[in-house]
Amino acid sequence: MLWALIAVPLLAGGALLVTGRRADRLASPVALVTTAATLALAIVAAVHRPTAEVAYLRGISFGLRVDGLSAVMVVTVAVVLLAVLVFATGEFGADEARARFHGLMLMFAGAMLVTVTATTFVALLMAWEVMGAASYALIGFWWREPRRASSGTVAFLTTRGGDLGLYLAAGAALAGGVDGLELARLGELPDGWRDVVAAGIVLAAFGKSAQLPFSFWLSRAMDGPSPVSALLHSATMVAAGGYLLLRMEPLLTATPWAALVVAWGGAVTALLLGAVAVAQDDLKQLLAASTCAQVGFIVLAAGTGGVAAGSGQLVAHALTKSLLFLCAGAWLTAVGSKQLPVLRGVARRYPLVGVTFSVGALALAGIPPLSLWATKDHVLATALHESTPLYLIGLAAAALSAVYAGRAVVLVWLPADTRTEPEQAGTNRVTWWQHAPLAPLALGAAGLGIVAIPSLWDEFAALVLSGQETRPTWWELAGSGVLALLAAAVSAGVVRRRGDLTGPHLLRDWLGLERAARLLASRPAAAAAVRLARFDDRVVAGSVRTTAAVGTAFARVVDAHVEWSVDRAVRALSDGFRGLGRLARRPQTGQLHHYYAQAVVALAALAVLLLVLG
16 A cells, blocks of 8 residues: 555656656646545555565665654645646646646655655655655756756755755764664664764755755745645645654754754744745745745754644645645736736735635734644744743744735735736636635635644644643633734734835845855855866876876887887897708708718717717
8 A cells, every 4th residue: 555655656757757748638637636546545544554665785675654643744745736736737738848747746746755654764865866856857847948947956956965964864874773774763873873863864854944044945946837836835845854853853852952953943944034024025935935934833843842743833834835825826827927016906806816815824824713823833832841032933933924924915905006017928817727726725724723622632643643742821822823913913004004014135135045055155166166177187187198198108119119129139030040940951852871971970079079078
């Protein structure tokens, strides 16, 4: 069953990629049927909790298992994938490479399913690589446009920099003697090796989940198609980093400094990227920055031991953010713009999209009784149990969530501004396929707020872990809800009165993170590469060329002098033997008396020699 769960999307995606444009007409039906089958298998796997393992090398295996945490994730991935591909059916026209798109999406989701069920480093690394390669191809899907191709490269190289940590962790685990490279045994490593493993995993997770200082790649990822953004920002890729930290919580607990780094890294990212989201004029950029901030809460939960809280935040965020990105994609197709000033009044023109977007935005704001209000408070409760400053930073980040979400809702419902022009021509319609997944996702984003009920939360927590976690008190739930309402109301009031919120250029530019990365990493690496190339050309290649020249000159000298002398000596020797041969032929006359005479002379010479020697 577990092999089928991962094989169905991977094989179908691979077949679509291999077939290419010839399969464009069948790509959407094949992808939808495949995803529906994957969802059915995910539900069955979540119920039966299967395990699969196959030997890779002696003592090392490729292992998969569905436990409580991964059961939640496999269903979430399959649900979001189905919603996104239904939307994509109405997004792509006949002239698009639909087989390539759907093939990559299935491969992407299949790799995520392997990631969340992996029990060994071998399985995790393989899935991690496929997911990274697929994300690169999807972000740069419209590769003929230089900006989009460049964005795919930026995202790929940035996450690859973090991915090196996973290889460092695997090497340290192997050197430290972890049996079978099993992930569950990493916390048992001795000091030193455990620290290296923890550092590598934190680096890889921060890179994949776009936490500071890697956040800027998520901004560039917005150049991909809207369905890609919806999947990448909700249940795959970005979620993979947060999930990995939740899965490695025992390792973080055994390595206190790593847990501290993770908790504070998540909290600071949630706060600063929340401020970045407030300042964005591009709706997709606003949602991208909010993804970094909301995943920061998941990372905060992992660092403070809140596995159930982080899992709940992950699921609620996946449903909410996929909904919001699909709404943004529908408006981009219909209106031809993702700029908030141009999108004024768009909710009135397309009311179903507007209502569902509002539900998702209010959930993102943490308005009670919607989903992220409940899950975020459970994260904050675990933070408060560990550190009051962490709790206060998280609470401030939650208030910023309400500010940017409230701003977006008000702007799309305000009367249209006729002075603004879209960047491109729109279709002026939202198709049935684009409408279809919005209402179910909105229902999920709103309905998961029921986990605020203690008994229901206890059941969910028991599903994903065996221990107990700190729960928020009634006053914490009430206080955060009131704070979210006040922040959203203030934001809405300012937007209605002044027209919009404005922010400093530094926030609009994502804290200058990409420019800093180019200055501190990209340019020095490129300069080092140029110097190494010159060293290679002038020193390494030059020494090779010099050696070849010296060898050639030596060969010429040998050919001109030494070899000629050797040839002359050989010829002289052969001439001498040839002369001796001619002399030796003269006595050979065939006359018997000549032979007797020669014998007499030889015997006489021998006798004389004996007499002389005697």
